[in-house]
Amino acid sequence: MLERIEQARKAIHAACEKVSRPIQVMEVCGTHTVSIFRHGIRSLLPQHLKLLSGPGCPVCVTDQGYIDVVLELAQRDDTIIATYGDMIRVPGKGGSLESLHRSNIKVVLSTDDGLALAKKHPDKIVVFVAVGFETTTPPSAVVVADAAREGVENFCILSGHKLVVPAMKALLGAKNDKIDAFLSPGHVSVILGSDAYKPVVEEFKRPCVVAGFEGVQIMEGLARICEQLADGRAEIDSVYGAAVTPEGNKVAWKIITDMFEPCDGAWRGLGVIPGATMKLKDEYKQFDAMHRFGIKEVPTEEPAGCQCGQILCGLMDPPQCGLFGKKCTPDTPVGPCMVSTEGACSAWYKYSS
Amino acid sequence: MEDNKKIMMAHGGGGRLMGELIQKTIVPKFGDGQSVQLNDSATVDVPAGKLCFTTDSFVVKPLFFNGGDIGKLAVAGTVNDLAVAGAKPLALSLSLILEEGLELDVLEQVLESIGNTAKAANVNIVTGDTKVVETGSADGIYINTSGVGVLADHAVSSFDRIKPGDCVLVNGNIGDHGMTIMSQREGLKFDTPLKSDCACLHELTEMLYAEFGDRVKFMRDPTRGGLAATLNEVAQSAGVNVELTETSLPINKTVQTAADMLGFDLLNIANEGKVLAVVSADVANKAIELWKSHPLGQNAAMIGTVSETDSPLVELVTKIGGRRIVQTPYGRELPRIC
């Protein structure tokens, strides 16, 4: 395995030499962010190849307004909040789930656990904090279908599910010639299929290479990206053939589209991205927490001075943000780049101090 | 004792019920068959030397887990704090906070465990206290143990003795305890063969101190916060860099996979039967061999080295040859999906 790492490393260095200008590769998956950190990938790369942590995980893209709605619901006496562990420390204006210190907040590992809670506590309304990209949307779709079929009326979800490809396009469209290529998320691609990145490749001419999360996978994925850039190509490619097909998991995708539809929604640090958030279809509105609790819309105010949008796109470095290290620190994070423990600002703060 | 199968508020009230609980249920589990007085205070014969004193509280949930229970933890934890300091444990105190409604059977099991662990560690419980709190508090049982021991002459464990060139050793697989507890928490239950490594480590520590004396610079049991917390403390307090090699970390594959499933980093996960030792380079290999001769040291390994620095850090050389920093953990590990 070490030989393959070495081969990939050499290939990356050789290709980067050919390109001879700074290269920025963005990954849009929290699990990639963490894996890149855990394996120490950056320390193996040439100086002028920069890895950007894009808006890639529920922790960093869920905006304050959504969290504030969850916090409000958590403070009712008739609710139980069921959430994946990732969301416990994400801050809204009113603090985080952790800072509420309430016993009705339960960390669960699956949507099934959320539904089980509802069955166990018929006197409470269970609100499932439904965040995540296309990998995590199918379980939410299934649980709503289950709740409907089984008539579990005291269960609902607050959907913050997001779509990766519209976000990638928005990043490139809005601002940005700084992103040279994408390391595409392995497990989102399991659901979507690697062909899903065609719009990014064809419209914006950026290479998209799908990779898994082992060190070898990431290195080999980066090698393929750098080789494409060196050759002036922009193609879809994948080193994760063991799990990813061009067309994806059609069963999962059908389940998603049966239950959800795209809508406009706010992404932390990036504002509203059209058609990049998912909401439950009207026929399932009784399982939609927004409808259940009469919440008209999720407020989408961005914290003043937050430059995460620029940083996420690689247009600015963390120290250039006025909040960095002052109002915004790992213990008191404001924007996604600091909220996520391996986000750009969080990483910069820890390693430069 | 009345025919009660559960703890009542009166059991903590200082009256008849409490007296009976102590004499008939608690005390018989301790001592070596001789009549033991568990009074409010105890007199202990202390050999000449420096007294080492430690205290720890135990609030683990669930109370019983594969490989141990809160009772075993409560004794081992305090014995270990004395042992890593180089002190032979002399005596322990046992303070129980019981939840009203706790099944007497459960209490007896925990006490049995306390007694057995103390016996195996050759240390006596000499004094104690019992309180009962209302239903809804204390998760069944909370325990505090405090312990005294006498520092052996040949043992001086301290941060400032750690020098560049020293080696970091551990006696076996990391993360077993924390992952076992995690896997048995309500809501996170999955069926695993995971087992806590909870154990008294005094024989392991004494081995090193006796054989290598002042070549042993420092020892600590990496409990909450795992190796990451302890090694960051070492780095900061001793003003050194600690470099770990991922491939040399002893890890059980089933434990690793359980951690992968929940998104945990085993360096941050609690151990209850592990010692981290910092020793001079010239005795490192011999120390490993010595530990390997003991049942609790079968997977002992050298996992890192200490070096000079201006800005103390703990670094990990990853299994793909990269480098990254090992931070002090936040203090709460949460399962991830991302």
Added chain:
Amino acid sequence: MCLAVPARIIEKDGDKAVADAMGNKWNIRITLTPDIEVGDVVLIHAGYAITKIDEEEARKTWELFEEIAHFEQERLKAEQAGEED
């Protein structure tokens, strides 16, 4: 959004299955992968199997796969040794 671990299906019952990941047994749903059979290796995310894994491809590209294979061999050996006692 992407934490997923490979595991082998050891039991299947309708929409549900039990998957074994290096000795850890997980109760999962196979709603998203209805064609899965006992013996298949799947990727599990948030309690659901999201795809079957192509083992041959995995052997070539995944370090973890060698470990899984090795682990299963060791376990088989241990079981056989136990049976011979």
